[in-house]
Amino acid sequence: MVALDAPLPYIGVTPFQLISALVILVVGYVLARIIVGLFKKSLGRTKLPPLVIEFLGRFLAVLLYVIVMIVALGAVGVSVSPIILGLSAVIGLILGFGLQDTLTNLSAGVWIAALRPIDIGEVVEVAGQTGKVEAVGIMSTELLTPDNKFITIPNKLVWGSVITNYTRMPTRRVDVDIGVAYGTDLDKAIKLAMDLMKNHPQVLDDPEPSVVITALADSSINLQLRAWAKTDDYWDVKGDLTKGIYELYTKEGIEIPFPQLDVHLKSE
Structure with a gap:
């Protein structure tokens, strides 16, 4: 023993x-x-x-x-x-x-925690990565991407980068781009798009939705539907409007052209 x-x-x-x-x-x-x-x-x-x-x-x-x-x-x-x-x-x-980077990351973490350009649960784009903020640690910031990838970014890169915060504000503007053929009755196309947005239950009345002509492109006249929605409803509204405008224009006989290229052959 x-x-x-x-x-x-x-x-x-x-x-x-x-x-x-x-x-x-x-x-x-x-x-x-x-x-x-x-x-x-x-x-x-x-x-x-x-x-x-x-x-x-x-x-x-x-x-x-x-x-x-x-x-x-x-x-x-x-x-x-x-x-x-x-x-x-x-x-x-x-x-x-x-290990000067260690101290830089530590001090950057303090500034992030103090000034809060990002916060836990917010969806942000920082250092080329987009995801939901899980935590800001002593040395690094943790993001969870929409496809469930866990990303760790050194705090110095977070503090030294442009930060886009997608969920900080309570409302966001939903932009949906669509092209119509030349010769289309634009007044009709715009009215149909406006009616679609105004009849959507998640589109806000204030600010009022709008439709603008963004470009006279090579193969189409480009329109942009602009509707305001609560931030939590952003993707639902974007999906509904994208699908809805396509189905509505198809039903009403408004052509949505695809890019075309005319090739002229010259015989010698």
């Missing part, structure tokens, strides 16, 4: 020390999760936005996990003073020479 206080061969650590370290890791992890949960819950009672709360919660979690790891190492007889000094030296190197 192995004594709990007898060092194990090759590693020089007693079973008691290993068990103690394991208990510290498990209990420390659980306590850290509880503390972070209580911390975020207490911040939730304030007027701080969810994005800031999530950012601070993640920062506290990392700090607590590092402390638990140091305590666990101390339980197995590892001197923690050199570890702390080593961490200080590493941090000094980070500040002085390497």
